[in-house]
Amino acid sequence: MAQRLQKELANFMRDPIPGMSLDRNLVEGNLNVWVINVDGAPNTLYEGEIFKLQFKFPQRYPFDSPSVMFIGNKIPEHPHIYSNGHICLSILTDEWSPALSVQSVCLSIVSMLSSCKAKSRPPDDERYVQTCRDPSDPKKTRWFFHDDSV
Amino acid sequence: MKVTIKGYTGVAVWKWVANDDTCGICRMPFDSCCNDCKYPGDDCPLVWGQCSHCFHMHCIMKWVNGNQKSNQSCPMCRQAWKIKEK
Numbered sequence: 001m002a003q004r005l006q007k008e009l010a011n012f013m014r015d016p017i018p019g020m021s022l023d024r025n026l027v028e029g030n031l032n033v034w035v036i037n038v039d040g041a042p043n044t045l046y047e048g049e050i051f052k053l054q055f056k057f058p059q060r061y062p063f064d065s066p067s068v069m070f071i072g073n074k075i076p077e078h079p080h081i082y083s084n085g086h087i088c089l090s091i092l093t094d095e096w097s098p099a100l101s102v103q104s105v106c107l108s109i110v111s112m113l114s115s116c117k118a119k120s121r122p123p124d125d126e127r128y129v130q131t132c133r134d135p136s137d138p139k140k141t142r143w144f145f146h147d148d149s150v
Numbered sequence: 151m152k153v154t155i156k157g158y159t160g161v162a163v164w165k166w167v168a169n170d171d172t173c174g175i176c177r178m179p180f181d182s183c184c185n186d187c188k189y190p191g192d193d194c195p196l197v198w199g200q201c202s203h204c205f206h207m208h209c210i211m212k213w214v215n216g217n218q219k220s221n222q223s224c225p226m227c228r229q230a231w232k233i234k235e236k
Contacts, residue, residue: 003185007177062175063212098213099174099225 004062005031008102017106023052032057035071036106044114051076053109054085055102056137065096067139068105077119080112084129086138087112088122090145166196168204174226175209184208201229 009031012022023035034055040046051074056067070076070085080088091100091108122128134140166180176184183194184206197207203226213221214231224231 004177063216095228097223097225097228098209 002031005057009034012102015103017103017110019110020053020106034102036102038110038113040076041110041114045116045119046076046113049076050074053106055105062098062100065092065100065139066102066105067137068092068109069138076113077121078113078116079120079122081122082125082128082132083121084132084135086128086132086141088143088145090143093139093143094145164191168196168198169202170204173206173209174203175205175213178206180204180206198234199224199229200232200234201227202234203227 009022019039019041021037023037034057036053036055038051038053040049040051051070052072054067054069054071058064058066068089069087070081075081075083075085082088087109089108089112091097091105128141129135132138132141168180170180172179173184178184180196181190183190186208187194195207196204197210198204199210201224203224205225210225210231213225215221222231223229
């Protein structure tokens, strides 16, 4: 796992995704938790906003998916992002594949944000945020995916 | 001119013939071994799926033997993973 993460780190530095940068202080010393600064893309609803995206890598990564969520006090307002930072995105759980990477997950999240037409929270936001199994780990939740349009 | 060869040292190189350079799972070159192995080659062979994607055998086995149902599919194309018998 460490070897692959080292490679992913090198790739991420060499080939960064526009609007995304690694919060370096947090990576040094601990490769298993990355925090990525996300700038809302120009000409989208999130232009000018800044978010923090956290990746936690399990021992069996890449055979198990990383836990990915937004952290901090600024959580993007999006129909698939709960106000506690959890993201409803199938590749993060059921459709994870070890051929995916930090970069491909980041791209999915950027495109999810950029294609948003109207800011809102998921319809069950309040209930989910109160009842989810572990606020610090979205992977403990059993996710259902029903809307591919946003 | 007449040349007499008194001796020679043969040198051979090998490489895997695959449609890609690196394993999509561990991201190591195919001509190198997976993260759990020390020596490339027969100790850490490649396998091809019927979908034509190729991985280190150890890497794809770790994926397929995981306990989620999606693990039965090829990490690259999500078709059912079946080893191609040559």
